[in-house]
Amino acid sequence: MNLTKETKLTLLYISIAFLFSVGMRMIWIYQFSGYEPFFFNDQFMINTNDGYYFAEGARDLISGTSTNHVAEKFYDRFHQLNDLSPVNSAVSQLTAFFTTILPFSFESIILYIPVFLSSLIVIPIILIAKNLKNLEMGFIGALLASIAWSYYNRTMVGYYDTDMLNIVLPTVLLWSIIWAIQTYENKYLLITALDILVYRWWYPQSYALEFAFFGLILFYTLVWDRKNIYNYKLLALMMFAMLNIDGFIRLPIVIFMYYIFKDEKFNKYVLYILGLSIIAFFITGGFNPIWDRLQPYVFGNNVDKLNAGLGLHFYAVLQTVREAGKIPFETFANRISGHTVTFILSFIGYVWLAYKHRIMLLALPMLGLGFLAYVGGLRFTVYAVPVLALGIAFLITEGLRYITDKKSVRILSYVIIASAILIPNIKHIESYRVPTVFKKEEVKVLDKLKTIASREDYVVTWWDYGYPIRYYSDVKTLVDGGKHSGSVNFPVSFILTKPQDISSKMARLDVEYTEKTFKFKKENLEAIKAKKIKVFSNIEQMTKDYGFDNTNDFLFSLETDIKLPKKTRDIYLYLPYRMMDIYPTVKVFSNLDLMSGQKYKHPFFYVTRNFKKQNGLIYLGNNIILNLKDSTLQIGDNKQHIRRFTATEYDNKQKLKVQEKLINFASDISVIYMKNYNTFLVMDEPTYNSTYIQLMVLEKYDKKLFEEVIFTPLVKVYKLKI
Incomplete structure (x- = not known):
């Protein structure tokens, strides 16, 4: 096969x-190559919590573990009932x-899979530039996009996630849409639709971006190309696909509609088919998840109120998630381009x-979603x-065309300017030394727990550690x-x-109500x-079952000898030292009146590893x-005596x-x-009397309630005895 010079150059740039x-x-691999705490079973561990969710699903698919339960779906054969293993997820x-x-x-x-799949981003970027007759633009853009702060952070080695x-996938979608509208070739109709299918399979939340692309193409067509029947085929x-x-x-x-559209005798029906597809989209509830997904990020609230039944109020988890918080402009700019x-x-x-090539206006959905980060x-x-x-x-390539006609000067300028925009991102990569989710000694505990606990047993701990525990210990959380x-x-x-x-x-x-709820839902x-x-929350159902109409009264009854x-099944408490730093966040979720939503007095808890001892005084920081x-x-x-001083x-x-x-x-304060x-x-x-402090920090546990594991x-891992 004889390749054109442009094709050869395109392949070279992509490579x-x-x-x-x-x-x-x-x-990252080079930096930590000899650091044993990041290794388990002679391999680096991954560095994102969510990755263990998909790893659990993949592990179960590979093992093909069977259960005694009658499988209602094919994937039920691979894991135990109600374990939430994502065996039907695309990543797994x-x-x-x-x-x-x-x-x-x-x-x-x-x-390593994130390294190679995420690097595929360079292909659609360079192909978009090829369509615009500016391969150098695509090459420089691909270099920058592939290592820009936020993209690198979420696709680095070990960041095993969607x-x-x-x-x-959306960049491929943008490329296929651009080539479809520019070339009117039928194959891009199919490529665009198939990319949407793959994108939805890979990331079910993709519907908002897909819908935005559809709306912009419709706008583009009605304003600039309304008589072109090809565009309506693309929209349909x-x-x-959506x-x-x-x-x-x-x-x-x-596939059926694609073959219909290839035959020109059906052109007179295209607008009717488009109308039918739009009606089908809304009938199937296509727009509902778009608003449901975006609303909490744009209109967050501190308290979730469940209107059913008792109308209980719970603390909204979104307020504790960093990725949902507002960010400074400098951070916003750096994460997108590496420098303000x-x-x-x-x-x-x-x-x-976009002014020179208005087809690039079709990139606005991705740009708009990216800019949503500034507020969402x-x-x-x-x-x-x-x-x-x-x-x-x-800007670089077109600007240099105006400055000089000499190819050698332009190439040298490309190298210098491209290096200038890449260096801040490369420096970020060098300094972004993200640790693995757990260290080797922590994973050894989970690996040992796997031999002790049954697959039907529950491990109680904070949600940050849920996925890794399920993966390594093969239990429920x-x-x-x-x-x-x-x-x-x-x-x-x-x-x-x-x-x-x-x-x-x-x-x-x-635990028992969680299993009961699974059965009830089924x-x-x-x-x-x-x-x-x-379906009521566990707390509300407990309140009703124990004969109360006020959850505060039910919680108070736990201090009595209730049945x-x-x-x-057995229950284990997993209490890591690392939870020390997020204890206040853990506490906030139960530190409110569920009936009214009123928050209780914030507990006092301070942890420091940076202190100085001088003349009988210990300076702990923060005054x-x-x-x-x-x-x-x-x-x-404020100066006060302490209640107790404890040393471990x-x-x-x-x-x-x-x-x-x-x-x-x-005194109410202890050290x-x-x-x-x-x-x-x-x-x-x-706080001193809390289960976490007593069991993890002091190892003071009630032997009638717990046993050490x-x-x-x-x-520290404890087993519940009641």
């Missing part, structure tokens, strides 16, 4: 940009496929590019990366990275931050879908000073020794010095 992207992502399925055909370990595949294709096929029905149904519809100046020039370049959370910045990368690349609404977080927060006697009761209640699925039956549900001579604590201008230290046999000195019972951790804790009395300095 170089792809290898550059891959090479930059290998810097693709990973399982790669594992079966590639001669690499599963751990290696989930580590993000590795979440920008590639896109809409059929229907809110199963992909296996949409695929044959798309580069961002401004990129935006100017895009405006110029940093996670969206990544969508603007490829568009603005093309913007500054156009109450909360995880996807299941952490205020209503499910409340009981877990309650368990971790209340005294042992009532937290143990809540643990048994929440038996009443159709009625629930038809909204004939309401607990029959035990159906907090501990006086060892008179056992007083000064917080700002591990002996040579790794047994914890606790020395506690009671000082003033009138704990964890010598081996070089950590000081300052807290109020309710695994004790290490980094993690």
Whole structure:
């Protein structure tokens, strides 16, 4: 096959940009190549919590684990009932496929797959530039986009998540739409529709962006190209691909309509077919999830109110998620382009590019979604990366055409200017030394727990650790990275931050009610879908079942000898040292009146590892000073005696020794010095008596309620006895 010079150059640019992207992502591997805490089973571990969710699904697909339950769906054969394993997710399925055909370990595949899939972004960027007759623009844009801050952060080695294709697929969609409208070739009708099908399979939340593309193409057609029947064919096929029905149904519809549209005798029916596709889109509820998905990011609220039944109020989890928070302009600009100046020039370049090639207005959905980050959370910045990368690349290449006609001068200028915009991003990569989710010693605990706990048992811990625990220990959890609404977080927060006697009761209640709810939903699925039956939160259902109409009264009853549900499985508490830093966040979810939504007094808890001892005083930072001579604590201008001073230290046999000195019972503030951790804790009395502090920090557990399972300095695992 004879390739044209342009095609050869295109392939060369794609190859170089792809290898550059891959090479930059290998810097992390080089930096930590000899760091043992990041290795398990002789392989680097991944560095994103959510990755363990998909890894669990892929693992179960590969193992083909069977259960004793009757499978209602094909994928039920691969995991136990109600374990929430994502065996039907695209990431898990693709990973399982790669594992079966590639001669690499599963751990290696989930580590490196983001590197190679995310680097595919260079292909559609360069092909878009090829359509605009400016390959150099595509090459420079591909280099920048592939390593821009936010794109790199979410696609680096070990960042095993949907993000590795979440920008590639819409950029491919943009490329296919541009080539379709520019060439009128039938094959791009099919490519566009198939990309939407793949995009929806890969990332079910893609409907908002797909709909935005549809709307902009419709606008483009009505304003500039309304008589072109080809555009209406494109819109119809896109809409059929976007229907809110199963992909296996949409695929044959798309293929059938594609062959219909290839025959010109059906051209007179195209507008009718387009109208039919739009009606079908709304009938299938295509627009509903678009608003449902965007609303919480734009109109966040501190408290979720569940209107059914008692109308309980729960703390809104979105307020604690960093990616949903507002960000400063500098951060916004840096994440998109690597530097504020580069961002401004990129935006100017895009405006110029869209002016010269109005087809690039079709990139506005991605640009708009990226700019939503400025008000709706940093996670969206990544969508603007490829568009603005093309913007500054156009500014560079087109600007130099006006300055000089000498090819050698332009090439040298390309190298110098491109280096200038790449260097801030490369420096970011060098400094962005993200740790693995867990360290080796923590994973060894989970690996050991796998041999102790049954697959039907529950591990209670905060949602940050849910996915890794399910992956390594093959157990169930109450909360995880996807299941952490205020209503499910409340009981877990309650368990971790209340005294042992009532937290143990809540643990048994929440686990048994969780399984009970799974069964109820399964038996009443159709009625629930038809909204004939309401499913209440566990807490509300507990309140009703125990004969209360006020949840506060029910929670108070946990201090009495109430009858607990029959035990159906074992429950373990996973208490890591690392949770120390997020304890206040954990507490906030149960620190409110569920009936009124009123927040209780914020607990006092302070942790520091940066302190200085001088003349009998310990300066703990933040204007907090501990006086060892008179056992007083000064917080700002307020000075008071402490209730107790506790010191913990591990002996040579790794047994914890606790020395506690009671000082003033009138005080509410205690200080704990964890010598081996070089950590000081300052807290109020309710926090001191919490299950987390008593069991993890002090190892003071009620032997009638708990028994020790695994004790290490980094993690304590207890088994519930009731």
